[in-house]
Amino acid sequence: MEDRLKGLIEANSEANRTKWAMEWKRQGGKVIGVMSSYVPEEVISSAGMLPWRITGTWDENISHALVYRPESISGYYNHALESLLVGELDFLDGIIATDIDMDLARLYDVIEYINKLPYCYITHTPFYDSELSQQFVANEIRKLITSLEDYGKIKISEDSLNSSIETYNKMRNLLGRIYELRKKEIPPLSGAEVLGITTGAAVMPKEEFNQELEALLPYLEKREANLKQVHPRLLVSTDMLDNPEYLDLAEEGCLVAMDDLDTGSRYFIQDVETTLDDPVYALVKRYQGRHSGPNMLHWDRQVEQMIKWVKEYKIDGILNLPLLWDYSQMYRMPWLREKLEEANIPNIYIEREYHLANVGQLRTRIGAFLEMLA
């Protein structure tokens, strides 16, 4: 069982992440790269295609990407572009992005321009959730469906969409159970291991992922993670963090007991309602209404959720690791810190690169924060 668990934890490692995509293609399927958690993956899946979250190269060298984009914008998008340009993503049959972040929209422009992928599509994601914006997003999803139907030369039925939603809800439910186990004094998984699993979910066919995780759950209910420390307990918050080594680094001196990551909790939080007649509208309500990141307007709800998690997971402090040049995180940060301080929640923010870098500095600063918490 431990080997099987390791397989899941390392699913998104550099060695393994394309394994399932390649197998999918060998069986004649199409693989669609996804670069935002606002893309409704169920739609891609219902078209018989594999949604595959793009992880950028974890190497420091991104010289090819820097020909197109400067260093002074999102490292995740630069590293993803590097992967594309050096051929690491040649297996992709397309990419779907959203414009919730203009930097991603502009990356999309470059990807279209270099013309390496046979299919490129971008949707609009309104930055606030209301009945009006939901109607708009429903239309955007319908347009996406039509586009995938044209590309794949298939018809996406309501049944296939509902079936896909069911599968994704099962994934969400299973990951939810893992996260419940994280509340234990000694949880079954470290923060780094959990991130491995959630990012692994995003590159695997969901049916297979669900099967694996379901089989592992009884084992996990008894397992205790091999941790250097169980205290203090931290919640890590950021976007575009997919390298578990960052959390390994933090966990040299603490336990990352919970996260507020688009690659972690926000990837699976909140099911799609299955009681609604219209599955498209059900998708809208989930993707627009769930706990979101700072790109969305509802900062008050976001901080409320974080404070709730602090209580539920017995968190001692919050470690914000905003990606350099991620403006949504940087503009929210002063306000967020103010609110966390009002709630008496110790917190720190340390800017980071996309790839693991400045390890010494990070170690020192995180260490100082942990000492303060002790």
Add this chain to the structure above:
Amino acid sequence: MNFYDEYAAKLQRRIQKIEADTNPLRLKSNKIFYELELDLAKERAEAWSQGKPFCDGTGISPALAKAMGFTSTGSVESAFATKRPQNYLDEARTLGLPVETSCDMSMMPFAMMQCGDMPMVDLNVFECGPCTPMKMRSIYVAHKTKRFSYPMDIGREPDEANFQFILDQIYGFIEFAEKKFPGVIKYDEDKFIELQSYDKEAWAINQEIREMLKHKPSPIAGKDALRSRVVPTEIMTPRWVEFMRARRDEVAERIEKGLAGVPGEKLRVFWTMTNPVFMDVWKVLAKWKIAGFQSLLSSGSFTAQLDTPDFLRNRKLNPLEELAARILRRRGMHTGGRYIDRVISDCREFHIDGIVHYNMLGCQIVLPIKKMIEDQAEKEMGIPTLQLEGKQWDNNYANEETITAKLDDFAQMLLNQKGLA
């Protein structure tokens, strides 16, 4: 002294200078422009002293906000005109905002309000354009100040669904504002139509001036060209139209007399998006006899407009639908490809010899497309692009000396290329 009083004093000095200036090369119509700005500064100062509600309509429409009874602070335009930018950047730093890495203009207006030099907006309309820092600033202001806020969101495509989305939000804005400021704020359609009419007339004249700039040598260039910008203007009065007419007539006269914005004009450069405000880049180019073009052209700044989509062409629209249509068309910057097409098209029309792509730190609109624009300029027109880094007010990142040196090198290269050195 608050910003409006400071600015009013500055404008008065400029007006006196123009009155005393006998140089025939200087544009006399600038005097009307400064008088209009002076009236606006006084109007704002007075509204502030009377406790009238403020709303910066750039997120939706300055004309609509004004027609409802709001006054605008000036926002980014005020930030461009301030004499104390470092004070406000320091204030933004104190607030914890990302001054070193983001767009100055996304932070300075709020910093000016926090310092008490401009009134805090009573209704914050979220910036709905393509600019993430501006959007994030609006969200920050909403949560930081707890003032009333109204989000405006716009989709990518100029289609029917997007048009309806925009229109519904416009109606929602009116309802929201009237509810939050009962008895004070009310949509006055006649007033809106009147303000829109000045705007339309000014825009039409703007297009005439635009055509005249194609003349070689260009009758105006650089800063003078920028002063003719129409959108987003906060001055919607008959006198604004009078200024535009005076400007147009003066430009036509200059063509007749053979007067040039840059005397002895040898070459033309197109400057993308924004520029450093702490120095006069146009003067640097002009010393090489190079005329600079920017926002007066259709691709400039946020005026980048798409053509009217087919589904709207023959439709009769009410005033608010017209506004929705106008916002819909202002999608030119949302797609890199469309923006670059527009730039290239302008470069062709205006016989541009080189592009300065201002890679402003923090600008997610221009930074990620730097190579695309350079490639397209080379491919479509065989013209070179200078990739120039800098900010707007903050000169710590790139100072005047550095920028001047790079512009000088570029200018020399262009002149050598054309055998005009």
